[in-house]
Structure formats: structure tokens, C-alpha cells
Amino acid sequence: MHQLFTYLIALVWLANGLLCKVLMLVPRHAAIVARILGTEHAPLITRLIGLGEIGMAVWVVSGVKPRWCALAQIGLILSMNTLEALLAPDLLxxxxxxxxxxxxxxxLIYYHSFRAARPFPE
Structure with missing residues (x-):
């Protein structure tokens, strides 16, 4: 079950990164970036964010420093969503x-990495 949740969490990052941002299949993501950071470089920045999200998926699956990975994910998710809720709520x-x-x-990430996880050497 733990492995299944690892892949599901990674899939969320991969889908959002690759499909929504790198391939630009969901234009709303680029519009949010444009609203927050400006329109001039929004497509490039959106794709770079997408590459970062793909990297996060790889990190999740790799199992390297899983608790640090979880903390990074939680920090990014809360930061991104706070910015979006304040600056572009109509685009969400x-x-x-x-x-x-x-x-x-x-x-889910917290529970998966800190409560349900086997002991990790860190």
C-alpha cells in the first residue's frame, strides 16, 4: 500500500508538470503564472515550473531522503496555493x-512520509 501511495503522489506531480505545464495542455496554468509573474516570460516560466514538478515526481519515486522530500512538497504546495489564492483566485x-x-x-504526503512509512535512515 505504501508503494501505491508513493506512485500516486508522484503521478500528481508528473501530470501537473508534464501535461499541464510543459505540454501546456491546461492554459489556465500559464495564465496563473502570467498573473503572478507577468506575461512576458510566462510560457517559459510555466514550462520551467513544470520541469521542476517532473523532478519532484522523480524524487518521490527515488525514495532518496523521503522526509526531506515530503517537507519540500508540503512547502511548495502551501506556498503555491497561497500565492494563487491571493493573486489569481478567479483562475483556479x-x-x-x-x-x-x-x-x-x-x-496525505505527511501521513505517507511520517506516519505510515517504514523507518528511514536520515
């Missing part, structure tokens, strides 16, 4: 309610 799929789903995802 569920508006400010996105924060609810972000917190649920963070709780």
Missing part, C-alpha cells in the same frame, strides 16, 4: 476552495 479550478484540496494533499 475551484477558486479559493483549491486550498482545501491542497491541504488534503499535504496531509
Amino acid at each position: 479550478l475551484w477558486g479559493r476552495a483549491n486550498a482545501f484540496f491542497a491541504v488534503l494533499f499535504c496531509l
